[in-house]
Amino acid sequence: MSEEQTGMFGAIGTGDTSGYGGLVRTAAATGSTERPFGGYFDQVADDLERAYPDFSDAITRVVVDRGELTLHIKKSRLVEVAQILRDKLLFEMCMGVSGIHYPERTGAELVAVYPLLSMTKNQRIRLEVATSDLDPHIPSVVNVWAGNNWHERETFDMFGIIFDGHPGLTRILMPDDWDGHPQRKDYPLGGISVEYKGATTPAPSNRRSYQ
């Protein structure tokens, strides 16, 4: 997250500037974390660099935050890195694909996050791949970790990220003929106001919200 917060804090649309927690939004830095990372993260980064000579080209950022290591990877290199992580660094299990939509990051709106688990070494890392809204294609890792089949279908269904190379990329949670991708930020929540005697309560997306 690297957006700067402007304007008054408090509830949007009203004059409520009470801002209980203050306007502190720790904007996460855009650069990588400095070495040493701590724990087993240094080992992982070194092993990956040794096993994958194109490390500095493929991996744009290495972030260690709150005790977790995130590798930001260029999407064209995703499958290679995934293969090496599985075969050489023994991250046998991928815990799924999590999609995130950042509408304010032009050029990298759609992000797919792959948490990885190595049971042999008892280690966890995370891969993050970003792609633009205008070209929502990410290569599929189903050939590396077969369990990602449904996860990629779900991410496609909910965010519209098209995974190239997926054996059968169709909707999985919504009906097959549904329009739109529900968990994107520009898709409405779709609630209706609840009617009472003489008044209505607006749907959750229309109520006043605090920043």
Next chain:
Amino acid sequence: MGLEDKLPSGVLLSTVEGLAGYMRKSSVWPATFGLACCAIEMMALGSAPKHDISRFGMERFSASPRQADLMIVAGRVSQKMAPVLRQIYDQMTAPKWVISMGACASSGGMFNNYAIVQGVDHIVPVDIYLPGCPPRPEQLMDAIIKLHTLISDTKLGPNREAVIKEVELAAMNAKPTIQMKGLLA
């Protein structure tokens, strides 16, 4: 064939109504339509020795809707499930009743969003609405007992048509909720 074609008139009709109502309520077979959390409470009502639904003769949950009388819609109905719900309801043979169990089935519950049908009465006609999240098995039993009263009081034949006309007239003349004011209006 069927009871409705051979109804007598007058005093005999009320006797037949009473008898038919008594028979029909004594062994209602629910169709298994458990969807989400409410289904577990429905299973608890059906299988836990503490809340025993066999006392009503209802422990025989019928998987085939053709042999079921009661559809307890237990749980949230998603957009994908709605046509299936309607198809199962259509496959049930008359007389049939629907209990919408839980807040999600009655009104969409806490899930006021794109994925959940806001109330199963958009799809099927509901006889008893049972609020709760999830309703306790005792609450479901209360709903079933109220349904039994409803079933045993059902009118048949010309009496039924009169009741339907009356209910429709009342519904047409009723004030919509948004125009009501307070407890007394």
Next chain:
Amino acid sequence: MTTQDKSKNNLLDPYASSRETTEGTVFSVTGGDWDSLVSEIGESKEERIIVNMGPQHPSTHGVLRLVLELEGETVTEVRTGIGYLHTGIEKNIEFRNWTQAVTFATRMDYLSPIFNETAYCLAVEKLLGITNDIPERASVIRVLMMELNRISSHMVALGTGALELGAMAPMFFAFRDREIVLDTFEEITGLRMNMAYVRPGGVSQDLPAGMNIKLREVVKSLRKNFNDNAQLLIGNTIWMKRTEGIGYLDLAGCTALGITGPVLRSAGLPWDLRKMQPYCGYENYEFDVITADTADVYGRFLVRMAELEQSLRIIEQAIDKLDKLEGQPVMVADKKIAWPAQLALGADGLGNSLDHIREIMGTSMESLIHHFKLVTEGFRVPAGQVYASVESPRGELAAHVVSDGGTRPYRVHFREPSFNNLQSTSAMSEGGMVADIIGAVASIDPVMGGVDR
């Protein structure tokens, strides 16, 4: 009997007995027309039939759709259809504040609500950086509730699994034991299911007085009751014939498909997050990780039965710890995060305790402000993303939480074990008999609320 329309172009009538599609003829069975179906199928030259075990089915563990391609009684292909319970929980959470999101998270996997809540709360606490500030009593209560929930979830798994394979008595025994656990939940949290008890920072209220004694009695009665099911099923020839060798999925298959939980442990690998990556103080409890080496339905059944006893062990240790921690707080000390007011039972039900009301209205302005702002606006969580996992009865349940620094979650994604585990249905069932699919699905123990979210 109703006359069946034999015309082959009944595309408009969904209840026609047969209609032509691009994939071939589709037959609809509506009851009582078995002979017409058999004669119609006999006319076609196809050897393979595609059968739809639709979303409404007594044995598919919820709204799961299985499309089977059969050759006689042998299954050649199984395709799973999910999404019939998609509730949009993750998107709903984005419109609530951090504490309100617990009430949504808890309804995801409805058989293990405490695990959903704990995974989410551990993630939020990691983002806040207060993982070490959670009072020990709160962690012990969380462990106690999680293990009780594991017992109640396994009871449903065993009961419904046995019912689907034809045994009815285990269902009654299992639900009887489940009622004991649910009564305990009701005493502690106020609700039987979907309690929203675990909140970011701790738990919502302390155990009621005298609960320790009641819990020990509960453990005693459960330990006695588990014998009923054990004596009935373990070693039972019919049960073993139905479950041994069925639904085989070895270790390679499990790791490829990302499968965790009893299915993985039945393949022989003792992978349990409570031991390998402990949370909530699990490293201070003594218990064993149960494995089996047969990787079939019977192995998973044995693993679940043995896990019940291990859960009882942990609960006993938790009760002992609670005795020592009497009077400790159950919420984090930071007043800007801690959910205000411990609840108390008053004349009109469960609500804010009168002590708290007296404090905020009479003595402390600061407490009033905290209460007001926490309930209306909620606390702020610094920006970042975190992945926190717990070992739920079905496997690794994790919450991937992304915060943008505000009062609402930016994105919450739950990694549900049943979602991955259900992918193995095809691998387990293809090549076997139709009846074995039921056993395989029952042994995976999927909860469709978690699969579809």
